[in-house]
Amino acid sequence: MSINFRNYTNQAGITQDYYLVRNFFIKLGYCEFTYVRWDWMATHGYLDRTSVGNIGLWCEDSEVVGVATFDCSLGSAFCLTLPEYAYLKKEMLLYSEEKLSKEGKFEIVIQDKDKEFQEIAAILGYVASENRELDSIFYIEQTSTDYQLPEGFRITTMQDTFDLKQYGRVYGKGLIMS
DSSP: OOEEEEEOOSOOSSOHHHHHHHHHHHHHOSSSSOHHHHHHHHHOTTOOGGGGGGOEEEEETTEEEEEEEEESEEEEEEEEEOGGGGGGHHHHHHHHHHHSOBTTBOEEEOOTTOHHHHHHHHHTTOOOOSOOOOOOOOOTTTSOOOSOOOTTOOOOOHHHHOOHHHHHHHGGGTOOOO
16 A cells, blocks of 8 residues: 655644644644644644644545644644554655745654654754753542542532633643543
8 A cells, every 4th residue: 555645734723634734643642743732733723723734644544644743833843653564754844844934944753752753853954952842741540549639629520520711721731631
């Protein structure tokens, strides 16, 4: 089977392409750009809606196997593939450099553990910086919660106490647990 490239739809928001990419991120699992981040970006008020059509999709049949994307605005890119399609990353980086840059400026986010992609970037003239993206995850079922929180605070899960108003209030504050 062959891999075909196409651009993401020019329409921002919740579209058929949104779901195709979301399913890709779910299948990919934890990485530097998760399905939750995709959801956040796709609906964010600061999203550069005029540039979503620059997102690149590499597909096999109707399944997305690679995505070159940005997070809300151009200038910084993420090139992600399912493991068996990692050979696409050089092509994806070259595409991203051309289509996801902003005013001649461009950076690529690469996981520390992805040595092969780091090497590709180095060969293409990229230099590692000290900038990092760090995620924090609190596994409530694996971590002791035997401590006193300030009055009015408690630890809960969205499964137990989902409240859309509260969710919206804390969404961008790093207080979401699943």
